[in-house]
Amino acid sequence: MPELPEVETVRRSLEPKIKNRVIRSVRILLPRLVKYPTPQIFQQSIQNLAIKAISRKGKYLLIELSDEKTLVIHLGMSGRLLLVDSHTTFPKHTHITLHLDNNQILCFIDPRTFGRIALLNTSDYSPLPGLYHLGIDPLSKAFSKSNIVTLFKSNRPIKAFLMDQSKIAGLGNIYVDECLFRAGIHPLKHVSQLKAEQIDLLCKTIPNVLTTAIRMKGTTVYTFVDDEEKSGKFQKFLKVYGKTGEPCVNCGSPVNKITLAGRSTHFCPVCQK
């Protein structure tokens, strides 16, 4: 259930541990999680490729391999990556294992199986439409006021808009609620009704919240590369998400919860207009 900060936390934790390793083999225990190419071709063509770097786009992890290939991993709602020694038994819900040249195994674990994995040619993201159509990353330099204003042309509620990965890449249910609270904007407010200064504020608030969350290593239990399962500390900084009925930290009135775009949505009806 990772949003951008959790995925970035995994990336930072994982990269130094697997960079320059070679993937000797792959085991696919749940083939339907392999979205491209076929599980068979995936398994064959990834053999003996070296791991050059790990990057992130939105909520996607991109493991850059030799031979101009990129291993793409999306953790879905409940995906995790765990590096174990070869003599260890795989954790429950391990669906795909990458066997490295140092006797370590990278396990892709995902109880709800909403996660996905694919092996792409580095120059062509089109086999994964979600990745191909990904919007601007809110931590990139391009995420500036001038670029954002042109993006904000929509009649949808701002929450639905911010959840749309083809517009801004990486926000999910927790961080959208938290960003809108900090910006004092009601989640149902339509994008077209936003004032320029509110868009400007969002342009600053979103990267601020995300970078703070990354510093805290995310919101929940996440950084599981190795035995150490650290839990993120951003949960201590949540102001509205999961706080239904609790007093708003600013004004004391109870935090409301509604359903918007199919997702639970938390906000302060007084502070957010």
Add this chain to the structure above:
DNA sequence: ATAGGCCTGACG
């Protein structure tokens, strides 16, 4: 642009 579906587990 909005529901419904996909899955399992935790909790009331």
Add this chain to the structure above:
DNA sequence: CGTCAGGCCTAT
């Protein structure tokens, strides 16, 4: 039992 969960894809 039923409801809910940090996401995305597909079909109306």
